[in-house]
Amino acid sequence: MLRENIRMSWQNILNNKMRSFLTILGIVIGVTAIIALISIVQGVIDESNKQFVGMGTGRVTVQAFGTPLKQGLSFNDIESLSQIENVTGVSPNLSFNSSVVKDGNVVEDVVIEGKNEVYFKTTEDVISRGRVFNILDMESKNKVVMIDTELSESLFFGRDPMGENIIINGTSYSIVGILNDESSDDIMSMIDSSSAPNGKVIIPYTTAMTMAGIGNIFTIEIIIDDTNFMDQTIDKIESVLNQAFNFKEDSYNLINLDSLLDMMETLQGMMTAMLTGIAAISLLVGGIGIMNMMLVSVTERTTEIGLRKALGAEPGSIQIQFLLESIFLSLLGGIIGAILGLSITYIASDIIGIPFKINYTAIFLGVGFSAAIGIIFGWAPARKASMLNPIDALRSV
Amino acid sequence: MSETILDMKDIVKSYRMGDEDQVVLKGVNLVVHKGEFISILGPSGSGKSTMMNIIGCLDTPTSGTYLLGGRNITDQSQKQLARIRSKEIGFIFQSFQLLPRLSARENVELPLIYAHVPPQERKIRAEEMLKKVGLEEKMNHRPNQLSGGQQQRVAIARALANNPTILLADEPTGALDQKTGKQVMNLFKELNQEGNTIIMITHDINIAKYANRIVNILDGNLFEGDVNYA
Structure with missing residues (x-):
């Protein structure tokens, strides 16, 4: 039965190729956007992270501007810094x-x-x-x-x-x-x-x-042993430096790549959330498009639904048939979107000069989103179809 | 007399129209035995269609009892009604109601799908039914490649597919010219002679005469007419 429903739903999508294509366009664009944007942003950030790591994490760079009385760090200061717990050298x-x-x-x-x-x-x-x-x-x-x-x-x-x-x-x-x-x-x-x-x-x-x-x-450059205790170690470094420069403001500058990396990670999280949000809106619009098309389809096929019911189709069977149709439509959109998104990522990676990496999270997100949209926006029309009174449905001829 | 397959007692059907109830069937009694060919004859507005809907389990009566194949239809859920339709009723409509995208064979397979018949068997049964109505050459034709008479034959094959208790025909010749209409009616007679029980709803006395028994319906009441016009 389910196999028959799948076949019938699929057949109906193929019977209305142009309309189906236009209907899924919204989903295609949404999923393409999600996958391409997330993958590219991720790729760029990964690449810059890698470059930062290459420059050396687990290190703190100190630029000592000094005070009018004391310019720069003395041997003793360096010795004191070396003595700090968790500092390798x-x-x-x-x-x-x-x-x-x-x-x-x-x-x-x-x-x-x-x-x-x-x-x-x-x-x-x-x-x-x-x-x-x-x-x-x-x-x-x-x-x-x-x-x-x-x-x-x-x-x-x-x-x-x-x-x-x-x-x-x-x-x-x-x-x-x-x-x-x-x-x-x-x-x-x-x-x-x-x-x-x-x-x-x-x-x-x-x-x-x-x-x-x-x-x-x-x-x-101060080399840190265990970066898990970075913050504590930096506190100690600062206290040594403050003493060395007599607590004068702006007498030195600490550059910490690890905190920069943390910041990049936060930034990436924010970018991903924002892009997903924007793409989700376009998916929502696409979902409404699918719902609209399904409602039209139900109205258009009122007689067919009535006939199927007269021939013994249970309401549940009709509902599944229409639900499957909208799920197929949105999944199809999701898959086309995934392929397009990956192609765009591939081309963009080449242009920007970052390695192309398939971002499975983005694909899962995009395709999962679109399937969910198929279910959510297909449910109401499918329900409507299943509730149709076969008498009214057959009379409309 | 042979086995009773349909037994209606005091069937009342009323619809709510605005503030008042409109009674369409006013206490109808009808008994049909296996192997009968019966016409329900009445003008439009007589309650014919409502009668057909109730016989065909598309609708349930407001009151009264309806036994079909020994089962009480009066208070069944939509889902159960669908199952009963699948097993007991073979519908034949005035406008054939074939799905235009499907071939003749696929159209005949449709009720078998809903009766959960496995694919292999479906195909065999559908081909068998199409042979029976003389369309073995047209199995893979779409409805729009068939004449009106051929389309109605496909519809009859579809109605026969699940070997239903009752063939229920609603103005089966209404969309056909006289000659083809005659052919279709002769097919009905043949099918009846093979043992199928047929209930036909019509407004045309000449068509009704093909049946062995005519029941008149007028203003929601049923009268057994002079039986055996034929």
């Missing part, structure tokens, strides 16, 4: 541009970065060859350097730079490592990278401070 960031000389070849505008051993412990794949700096390099302010391949090619074209010396600011440095081109940049160096066209070298930060003639550090 503190990695100072300092960079400036200088020229590098080898055998009379001068390369201008090379970025000189000062780093400590914590940086190498907490950042992967910094170098492709050689060794990284250790704590002894920091304490003894060793004249060691890592250079990137760009600089290496400018100065040592065709030769192995390892173990060679270069001169920066009149001092000779021994090359101990080659930087990995692929190494992921941390956020601060990305911000600073406005002018670094001619290569980059890394030297121990203590050495760098001496070279630049400064006694304090202006930016550091």
Whole structure:
């Protein structure tokens, strides 16, 4: 019986192809909108999250502006910060541009970065060859350097730079490592990278401070062990910094990627809810369209309903037939919408440059929504059909 | 006399029209035996259609008892009435009432679907019925590819499909020319001779005469006329 009802309902949709198509258009548009918008928004946010994570979560960047009396962070401050519970280490960031000389070849505008051993412990794949700096390099302010391949090619074209010396600011440095081109940049160096066209070298930060003639550090990265206790740890960091700068306002700035990620997540949730809301309105309109069409169909087929009843159709059977018809219509709209939505997502992903990912939640939401609409908006017309008095129905001929 | 299949006692049917009740059937008594061919003859407005609706279990009487195949029809739910119609009644309408999108065979299968007959058997039974009314060549034709007489034959095949207790025909020749009307009436006679019980509602005395028994209906009352005109 159910099979017959399915067949009859389907047949009727096919018999009115143009009308069925126009009826489901509202649902198609609604579902397309839901799937495409949610998938694209999700894709964009996922992608930017990934980039943020690549820059390093579990880190807090401190920019110290200092006070007129105390500019930047001292070694003691850094030591105090390192002692905080749940802090793995503190990695100072300092960079400036200088020229590098080898055998009379001068390369201008090379970025000189000062780093400590914590940086190498907490950042992967910094170098492709050689060794990284250790704590002894920091304490003894060793004249060691890592250079990137760009600089290496400018100065040592065709030769192995390892173990060679270069001169920066009149001092000779021994090359101990080659930087990995692929190494992921941390956020601060990305911000600073406005002018670094001619290569980059890394030297121990203590050495760098001496070279630049400064006694304090202006930016550091604090590496956090367990990000679940981020908030507590940040409180402690702030209390150390407040003491260091004598509670002066705006003396420092904390940049916390994790809180940024949290914010992005909230934003995504809000965007999804909003888009779903808008699409739901269009689905509602589509549902009313289906209800309208079903009511017309019931009126149009009054005689047929009467005849079916005279031939022994139970009211329930008539109701199911009409209900199935509206469910099929809206599901059909949902499926076409899903295909269109995914196609649009695919094309948009390609244009925006984010990876195409099938968002199953959005599909489930869209198709589920449309099926629900079929039931909700099909129920009243189907009920009306089932309640028709066969006598009146047959008389209308 | 053979088995009684329809027994109506004091059937009253009234409709509420505005403030007053309009009595359409005023205490009708009718007994039909198996194998009878009976005409209910009356002019329009006599209560003919109401009579047919009640016999056909499309409507229930206001008062009185109606036994069909030994079952009391008087107080049954819509759902039960549908089942009784499916099993006991084969309807034949003036305007054939075939579904235009379905082939002749599919139209005949329709009552079998509602009687929950499995698909294979449906097909066989429908083909058998169409053969019986002489349309074995037209099984896959749509109604609009058939003449009026052929369409009414399909409708008769459909009415026969569930092997009902009563074939109930409402002006079966009303939409046909005289010659085809005659053919259809002869088919009715044949079917009656094969043992089918037929109740035919008509306003046309010439058509009514094909039956073995004529009952006149006038102003909501039933009179047994001079039986056996034929």
